Amino acid sequence: MKSAALRSIIVLFILSIASGCANIVPPEGGKKDTKPPKLLEVSPADSQLNTKASKIELRFNEYIQLNNPSTEIQVSPLISLPITSQVTGRKVVIKIPDTLLKDNTTYRISTNGAIKDLHEGNAFPPYTYTFSTGAYFDSLKLSGVVYNAATGLPDTGAFVLLYDFDTSDSIVVREKPRYVAKIGAEGRFAFDGLPSKKFRIYALHDANGNLVYDGKEEMIGFRDTLVEPLPDTVIPITLQSFKEIFIDTLTEKENKRKPAMFADRKPKEKLILTFSINADTNINKRSFDVTKPLILAFDKYADTLHKDKMLLTTDSAGADVEVAYTMVRDTVLKNNVWIKAAWKDDALYTVRFMKAFAKDSNNNESAPVKYTFRTRNDEDYGIIDIRLPLKYKDRKYLLMVTADKDTVYYKPVTDTVVVLKKMNPTTYSMRIVVDENKNGKWDTGDLFEKRQPEMVIPYIGNVPLKAGWESVVDFEPKPKIKDKADTSPEKRDKPPTK
CATH class of the missing domain: 2.60.40.1120 (Carboxypeptidase-like, regulatory domain)
Structure with a gap:
């Protein structure tokens, strides 16, 4: 009896090993199908005259699926109702509302990337089916x-x-x-x-x-x-x-119409008016851009600003020296206030705001706060030397230099050489605006007034700039002459002349 039990255990052990081995090795498959579906038949036949095709059938050599047919399958010229499409096995059926087809018109049905095989998703190449409701094809x-x-x-x-x-x-x-x-x-x-x-x-x-x-x-x-x-x-x-300019006065009119009875007559809780600045307060880091103002970004509009409650100083041999400045409001971002000063390179500045420096319409006051920051040095910037053709030396041409979405230079062309100093190391683009009305800016168009936008002449390419370097750019580079070894490239990078 013991030997019978032993034999059973051995048989089970062998079977488990065989089963495990069978699971480890999968059966080998064939090569992956990479061929697109092949069109075998079109009904009715392509390129028919004097017909109004209401249903088009495309038969393929394999099973088919559709990919975004509502956008990919298009009819030209357009009709007022959409065409429909469906798949039945290896067949694609496209239906057209033939009552909307006009006489003596050539129609083209384009499949674009709508048709793929079912299993691998191989795309059928763009196909156009053509028919005419007249006796000829428009060409x-x-x-x-x-x-x-x-x-x-x-x-x-x-x-x-x-x-x-x-x-x-x-x-x-x-x-x-x-x-x-x-x-x-x-x-x-x-x-x-x-x-x-x-x-x-x-x-x-x-x-x-x-x-x-x-x-x-x-x-x-x-x-x-x-x-x-x-x-x-x-x-x-x-x-x-171009994008037109639309002035929406509805909100302004609605505010004027708003009855006084809807005003909140409850006394409002007094809050602190807060703001932030566009400067890094790590004094060991040269970070503040001397070409830009110090910006105070308030959380809401500050109706009153007390200049006598703000003090701007710079460190001079360990002593604070008061710095002259001007304060102006941002005309675009209404909650922002600009502090402009003749910033010095690699200098330490401190700006102090006393209590109630700013107040809003609810008489909320700003709290006392102090910020200290260090400005960048000259070597943190680069120089762009732009060479312009003589034909653009006219005040109706505006040179515009941008970095990302910021415009860093936008002035009339008064010379054939424009040198831009203290430029941040980044990539710039340039263009010339043909300012026909000489109002100092680019004017967009107007559809119903039949006014075209002012012309813009772009510089082809970008201008990369490194810190401490000068980039010399020809706005319209001369064609390169292969025979001459000394032909100058359109951009020449070099360290700035000291």
């Missing part, structure tokens, strides 16, 4: 480039819209376009298969995807004249996209 073309008017650089985030020539100039705010093209690389767009007729043309940054200009957060561009497609595009069309 004219229209192309061009869209620029961002504020920067002068190509705009790659917009759509270009075409409307029939006999519509009003306000059609872009009321209805979807007849034809639409997405802008590609370098701001370029192209329409193919257009009819022989004139169109109104617009560029649109469509924030909500409705293909209608809604103003405010959207950008628009237009052409003063109608455009007409040709068999071959000879002269590209240029559009400038």
